[in-house]
Amino acid sequence: MKLLKEFKAFIMKGNVLDLAVAVIIATAFKAIVTSFVKDVLxxxxxxxxxxVDFADLKLLLKEGSEAVMNGDQVVTPAVSEVAISYGLWINTMIDFVIIAFAIFIIIKAYNKTQKKEEEAPAPPPAPSTEEVLLTEIRDILKEKK
Structure with missing residues (x-):
């Protein structure tokens, strides 16, 4: 039971919940960017x-072949082609650049808000009780003169 309580405390920390939300949003964002690149760009x-369809660009190393059948018996099994799909790689690189740029913009905006909060001057501290008493004494002495 102690292990379960420790696990619950770990999960309920803000950092873990923030990370989980970030991963879910990033996954959805990646799907949007992938669709944008593949279907729009x-x-x-x-x-x-x-x-040219970039998804079809590839360097064929070995052609594939279909299975040779004799009735229901397989004489020669099917062999899939061996190829370097550089067109898919180009699509993936474009996905990466767009996602990296979007994250850069988000971090830049976040950092700008953090600087504004840091640059804002802190309000002056309230005077101590000794200062307040000394000020009252000074004012009383001024009135008596």
Missing amino acids: MPPIGMLLGG
Whole structure:
């Protein structure tokens, strides 16, 4: 039971909850950026480059083959192709650059708000009780003169 209590205390810390929320939001953001790159950004770029679909760009190292069958018996199993899919890699790199830039902008905005909070002057401290008493004594002495 002690282990369960320690685990509950760990989970309920603000840092862990903040991290969990950040991971969920980042996953959703990545899906949005991936869709933006794949469905919005790359088709016009591919069209400008002569109708190229970047997802189809690859360097074929070995062609694949279909299975050879004799009735229900497999004579030669299917072999999938071996290729370097550099077009998918380009899409992934564009995803990364867009996500990194968005995070950069968010961090920059956050840092700007932190500087404003730090630059704001702290209010002057309240006078101590001794200072208040000395001020009252001074004022009383001034009145008697």
